[in-house]
Amino acid sequence: MSKFRIERAPAPMWVRPLIPFIAIPVTFLLTSALVLAAGANPLEAYYHFLISPLSNSYSAIEVLVKSTPLLLTGAAVAFAFNAGYWNIGAEGQLYAGAIMATFIGITLNNVSPFVGIPAMIVGGFVAGMLWALVPALLKVKLNIDEVVTTLLLNSVVLFVTSFLLNGAWRDPISMWPQSPEIDPGTVFIKLIPRTRLHLGFLLALVVIVIEWFVLTRTSFGLKMRAIGYSREGARFAGIKVNRTMLTVALVSGGIAGLAGAGEVAGIHFHLIDALSDGLGYSGIVIATLGGLNPFGVGLAALFVGLIDTGAQSVSRALGVPVYLGDVVQSTLLLVTLSLFLLNNYRIRKVEA
Amino acid sequence: MSTPAVIFIVGFLAATLRVATPLIYGTLGELFCERAGILNLGIEGTMFLGAFVGFAVGYHSGSLWLGVAIAAVAGMVSGLLMSLLAVRFGVNQHVAGLGITMLWTGVSLFSFRLIFGESKVQPSVDPFPQISLFGDTPIIGTIFTQYLLTYIGILLVPLVWWIINRTRFGLQIRAVGENPEAADAAGLNVYAIRTYALMIGGALMAVGGAFLSLASVGAFTFGIVAGRGWVCIALIIFANWRAISVLWGALIFGGVQALQLRLQTLGLKLPYELFLSLPYLVTILALSIAGRNAAAPSALLKPYRRE
Numbered sequence: 001m002s003k004f005r006i007e008r009a010p011a012p013m014w015v016r017p018l019i020p021f022i023a024i025p026v027t028f029l030l031t032s033a034l035v036l037a038a039g040a041n042p043l044e045a046y047y048h049f050l051i052s053p054l055s056n057s058y059s060a061i062e063v064l065v066k067s068t069p070l071l072l073t074g075a076a077v078a079f080a081f082n083a084g085y086w087n088i089g090a091e092g093q094l095y096a097g098a099i100m101a102t103f104i105g106i107t108l109n110n111v112s113p114f115v116g117i118p119a120m121i122v123g124g125f126v127a128g129m130l131w132a133l134v135p136a137l138l139k140v141k142l143n144i145d146e147v148v149t150t151l152l153l154n155s156v157v158l159f160v161t162s163f164l165l166n167g168a169w170r171d172p173i174s175m176w177p178q179s180p181e182i183d184p185g186t187v188f189i190k191l192i193p194r195t196r197l198h199l200g201f202l203l204a205l206v207v208i209v210i211e212w213f214v215l216t217r218t219s220f221g222l223k224m225r226a227i228g229y230s231r232e233g234a235r236f237a238g239i240k241v242n243r244t245m246l247t248v249a250l251v252s253g254g255i256a257g258l259a260g261a262g263e264v265a266g267i268h269f270h271l272i273d274a275l276s277d278g279l280g281y282s283g284i285v286i287a288t289l290g291g292l293n294p295f296g297v298g299l300a301a302l303f304v305g306l307i308d309t310g311a312q313s314v315s316r317a318l319g320v321p322v323y324l325g326d327v328v329q330s331t332l333l334l335v336t337l338s339l340f341l342l343n344n345y346r347i348r349k350v351e352a
Numbered sequence: 353m354s355t356p357a358v359i360f361i362v363g364f365l366a367a368t369l370r371v372a373t374p375l376i377y378g379t380l381g382e383l384f385c386e387r388a389g390i391l392n393l394g395i396e397g398t399m400f401l402g403a404f405v406g407f408a409v410g411y412h413s414g415s416l417w418l419g420v421a422i423a424a425v426a427g428m429v430s431g432l433l434m435s436l437l438a439v440r441f442g443v444n445q446h447v448a449g450l451g452i453t454m455l456w457t458g459v460s461l462f463s464f465r466l467i468f469g470e471s472k473v474q475p476s477v478d479p480f481p482q483i484s485l486f487g488d489t490p491i492i493g494t495i496f497t498q499y500l501l502t503y504i505g506i507l508l509v510p511l512v513w514w515i516i517n518r519t520r521f522g523l524q525i526r527a528v529g530e531n532p533e534a535a536d537a538a539g540l541n542v543y544a545i546r547t548y549a550l551m552i553g554g555a556l557m558a559v560g561g562a563f564l565s566l567a568s569v570g571a572f573t574f575g576i577v578a579g580r581g582w583v584c585i586a587l588i589i590f591a592n593w594r595a596i597s598v599l600w601g602a603l604i605f606g607g608v609q610a611l612q613l614r615l616q617t618l619g620l621k622l623p624y625e626l627f628l629s630l631p632y633l634v635t636i637l638a639l640s641i642a643g644r645n646a647a648a649p650s651a652l653l654k655p656y657r658r659e
Contacts, residue, residue, distance in 0.1 A: 034459075038466055086446050134636070144639050147391070147446050152586055152632040155579045163625035281450060288447055321465035326458030333451040334433075337443045 009346040016343055020289050020300070023336040030335070031328050040318040048317045049310035049328070058195070059309060065196045067305030068266070069094070069276075071204035072259035073283025074290060074297040075211050076128075080252035082215060082292050084228040085245055089135060089150025090256040091280025092157040093128040097257025099161065100127030101264040102169070102271040105182025116185035120265045121203065121258065128257015129250045131157065136249035140242040146249070154280070162273055169271065179271040188266035200262030205298070207255055212294035224248055256280060278326075285333040291340075304329060358491070364607075364614050365495045369502055370568060371613075372606030374399070376505040377560030378584035379591065379598045380512050381427075381553040386588060387516060388549035389529040389651040390438050393449025395557050396581030397456030398430040402558025404460035407565035407572040408467055411477050420501070420562045427558025430456060431550035439546045442655030453581070464572060479570035499567040501559070506599070508556075513595035525549050529649035532656040542656050557581070586635035592647040605631045 032042035053059045073090045080087035087093075100123040108116055135149035162177065169179040188199035215221040223244050226234040235241050263275055286304055290296030311325025378399055385392040392398075402423040410419030430452065437448040468475050483503070485496040516522040524545045527535040532542045560580075565572045583605060591597035612627040 034462060038462075088446060088450065138636075138640055142640060147393075148585060148589060149636055149639065151393075151582055152636055155582055156629040156632050158579075159625040159629040163623055166625070167623065278454070281454060284447060284450055285454070321462045323458050323462040323465065326454060327462055330451050330454035330458055334437060334448065334455065337447060337451065338437065338441050341441055341443070 003350050005348050005350050006345055007348055008344060011343050011346050016291060016340075017296070019339045019342065020291075020296075020336055023289075023332055023339050026335050026339075027328060027332040031324070031331050034324060034327060035320060038318075038320040038324075040314075040320050045314050045318055045320060045324075048314040050306065052313050052317070053306055053309040059313070061192060061195045061197050063302070063305045063309045064201055065198075065267070065305075066308045067301045068198070068201045068204055069259040069263055069279045070282055070286055070301040070304050071201075071208060071298060072262065073256055073280050074286030074301045075204070075207050075283075075294060076252045076255035076259070077283040078287035078290060078292045078294065078297045079211055079215075079255060080248055081287055082228050083224040083245060083248040084231060085136075085139070085249050085252070086147045087132065087135075087150055087249060087252050088147050088284065089132060089153055089253070089280070090259075090283040091276060091278065092150070092154035093131045093253040093256035094260035094263075094276050094280050095157040095161055096127040096131035096253075097124035097260030098264045098271055098275050099157075099164065099260075100124055100257070101186075101261035102179050102182065105186040105264065105269075106169070106180050108183045108186055111183055111185035113185050113187075113189065116183060117188060117199065117265070120186050120188070120261050124257045124259075124261025125254040126257070128253040128255065128260070130253075131257070132249050132253025136246050136253075139249065140246050158273075161271065161275075165271065165273060171270070177273060181269050182264065186265055187269060188262065196267060198262070198266030200258075200266045203258065203262065204301075207258065208294045208298045211255075215294065220244070220247075256283070259283075282329065285329055288333055289336050307332075360614065360618075362491050362494045364610055366497065367610035367613060368603060368607040369495070369498055369506075370606075371609045372602040373499070373502045373505050373567075374560040374563050374580055375584060375587060375602040375605055376509065376599065377556050377563065378581060379587045379602060380508055380595065381556030381560065382584050382588050383512065383516070383591075383593065383595060383598060384525065384549045384553035384556070385431075385434075386593060386652055387529045387649055388525045388546045389532065389649055389654065389656070390434065390546060390550060391445045391449065391653055392431075392434055392438075392550065392553060393446060393585070394430060394434050394452030394456070394554075395449075395584055396577060396579070397453030398427055398554050398557040399561035399564075399581050400453075400460050400577045401426050401430060401456040402561030403565040403576045404464055404561075404572055405558070406562025407477065408463070410566050411475060416477065416480055416566045419566055420559055423558045423562035424555040427554035427556070427561075428551040429554070430558065431552070431554025432547065434554070435543075435547040435550045438655065439543050439550070442657055445653055445655075461574065474571050474573070476571040477566065480567045499563070501563045501567055505563075509595055509599045512598075516595060521548075526649075528656070529651055532651050532654075536656075536658065542658075546656075557584075560584075583631060586632060589648075590635055590638055593649065594647075 028046055035042045035045045053063050076090050101120045104119050104123045135146045138144040139146045165177040171178050171180055191197045223239045227241055286297055286300040289300035307325050307328055311322050314320050315322040382395055405426040406419040406423035409422040410416045437443050438445045480499045482497045483500055486493040524540055528542045528545045536542050564576050587601045590601045608630050612624050615622055616624055
């Protein structure tokens, strides 16, 4: 007769990628309580959540549209987390990118797309880097916790945004708190005509591939991961920890800034207060779900994009409040986070 | 001094106390968590949950105090969830806390829609009355016409100081926050003490949220907390993890906001958004000057595992 024993030891390699797939049904089980409270059938609700957005090409493309900024914020957060730099500021860096893109878009006039679009991309990236600069410098120069500083700057950038929208950039025609429209030459081209899918999606995929390459195929990526694993160990091995960390922090901010530029140049065409509404925080969810692996992040972003789109279809079809999507997203994060602990255990067969 | 100036200053001081109240509750709550070694970024969501639960219960039962009490219970549940994740499972505290904030924000918005529907008229309650401590005495009478929850909040500051610094339980909290291994070796149950600290902390945060919906606003709006939880995270650093300093910090932060509101009502064209971002910038500046925040509990952010 044989028995099974659970012991503390690293689980087999194949367990880790499976965890998000176990987490999904657990999450749906937990959140079905809310669906029942709303008087709907959970199975029907989850059909609308997961299947109906993919059942026609318009809403399937809409999933990709929703995923576009998420791919970028997820990639931004995952990049920083890989090096043990806890960038909680993707939300703020996204807005910084959006503000800069708006500035470029309303300043340039009748510009050729060959100039306008690269300007938006570079501008968004640089602004995200700049917004990430102060916390990064404080971290490497004074060893000040980046979590608090990046988090606080998220609130500051919202005030800057509403300062601009209520002042200098208030739409002179409608008087709404939104900026004037950006120049047509700075608008991201559509990937598929008559949909909202824009160049930003392609850009996000390129970023994901580059990030994967840097992390796994370059010595810089090796250094990053060494620092993430043990800062002291990396320092002992002769890695320039501070310089690497600074670069990582800035690039992470830059990628988040791209997400903001994309939302302005591809979706809204002007700056609004509610441009993001948590895309940066969702990036933390996505980075965690994806196990900090760029391709995992890609899948996680598509899945969260599906949930976001699905929440609207559940709401339309069954009258369940649309906020169910937020609950599912955060529950999925907490469940995945807990299940990753399975990594530390191994089930062993013992002969009795 | 001319009368308008006096009226302005008195009104400003009274408003400062009002604005500081939720910050006092929230920061004292966070203080319990952090002194026990847990950075609880669930604070923003827990305050939001408290604001929602307090309002929903107050609205339907007709008793605002019952609303405050149930909000506190909801806050304890939130603390318990954080404990499950950060203490029992030992997962990354930043991510767990942000996840909890997202969860309670989503749950509150979802439940609000479910209970109150999408009516055009914002449901509201008659908020708590303000209590005048010194009757019609000029100046002081006006400044100390406040909600009972404000007075309780101010009294909580020395009480929390006393609990943390002068009681056995406080000593245990500090022990598990500074050196959990040693605390365990001395026979303390690290998990249990951290859990209690998180539950007390959660209750305080939620009452801070309930103050917003049941006293200052009298309704539950989606932007009701609006980053106050993050202000508390900043305040705790500003206060160097000391209970008494929390009061001064909250009053300074509250004062900046109250001044901004007062100046706005005077019709002065000020970039009030820049005013509002001052507390955050000042905190970052304070952090940079104080440098390596030496007063932070040594075991903050470090999960404890019993081998």
